[in-house]
Amino acid sequence: MTLALYGGKPVRTRPWVSKFIGGEELGQEERERVLRVLAKKRIFRYLPEGLDESETAQLEREYAGFVGTKYALAVNSGTSALICALIGVGVGPGDEVLIPAYTWIATAGAVVAVGAVPVLCEIDDSLTIDPEDLAAKITPHTKAVIVVHMRGMSCDMERILAVARAHNLKVVEDVAQANGGSFQGRRLGSFGDAGCFSLQQSKVITTGEGGMLVTNSEEVWQRAVIYHDGAMYQFRFTERKIPAFAGQNYRLTELQAALSLGQIEKMPALIDKIRAVKRQALDVLQGQAGISFSPAFGSERDLGVSLVFYAKTTNQAAFLERAITAEGIPAQRIYDSQAHDQHVYVNWEFLMQKQDPWGGHFPWDQAFYKGSVEYRPDICPKTLDLLGRAVQIRLNQLITDEDLADLAAAVAKAVAAMPNEE
16 A cells, blocks of 8 residues: 555544643633623732632632642743742752753753752653653752653653652652652652643643642742742732742733633543543554654553653654655654754753853853853753654544554554564
8 A cells, every 4th residue: 555655545543632632622601701800890919908819829728729739820931930939849050950862941940940950850751751861860969859741641750759869869749741640549749749730732631821839838939929929919818838939930820820710620431531542542552663662651650641662763753754644644763863952952952052131151151159060962862862753642632542543553554664673
């Protein structure tokens, strides 16, 4: 059968499913919530009266309850949540923070924003930080680790927490791509000293832009509250137990909070649907010669938002990317040196050059930093090898049995024609 890549008839001519998840669920309920905010004419959460009626405060309570933490703080982006979490746990100038080499660029940017130094760690075949490499990268200057639950896959929190406790490291969870996921029966975000979520358009639930920080520590929460709002409006209504310091303005609006309130109630059922789709997708592709899956895929660690498989070589992966896409199902090789994807460390230009906004090299060249760290394109070869062989196809809750049949046919057709490089 001739590949569509070479002029044959494609398996599928209808568009593939949307890459969005929460955005597809926006409807009448969210419309009514937003209209209610407009009717109240209260768009700023910290008005002197009626705090209990604040949409943002309600969202914080719902999130804390959903994740299972004592405190939650709504902010204006996932990046802001990361920055506030680092401030909350006490990371600052001169500290080293371990991060995975595969994550959105904001993870590294948040570390630099607080004057700390990112240290890159390899990932394993689950697409998340490798606990062994994490342990190997610890120095006397290491203060914290940001673990990133990538593509809906949770990190191995049991092993990571064991390493962190042994070395007295703070743990910040970046749950931006796995909102609602779990590990050993607990919600992601509840394991570390702080958990951070994104509510950006491509996430499981969305406000377009927005974020959330959760924690069980009152001190971490209060430090984060101060930093997210330099005016400290929150402390009109609750006792402040720590000294004041300069903060920013990362506050969330009532309109954004109202949107999320309309979605978080739907999240458990939505997650069940997505996970079921992922299990079905794995079932139809299991045993396909020439590709492999991580044992973690399809397990409880997997939220199900992305289907990823590995070819044996980067050339085979590049071929599958083109061939499957030509068959009508968009496929993407996770690392392509020509694509400049900002999820892969080699494309973080500011980090590779240790560049700050003022033409210098803050914080790396400052006297307060006593360590030494280098960044090179080849510094995490295992990560580049894995990502270069990884092919991704987006999934969501709208996938049908017919879609899965097309997926299986397209992959089988492409794999059968894949060049043999053994």
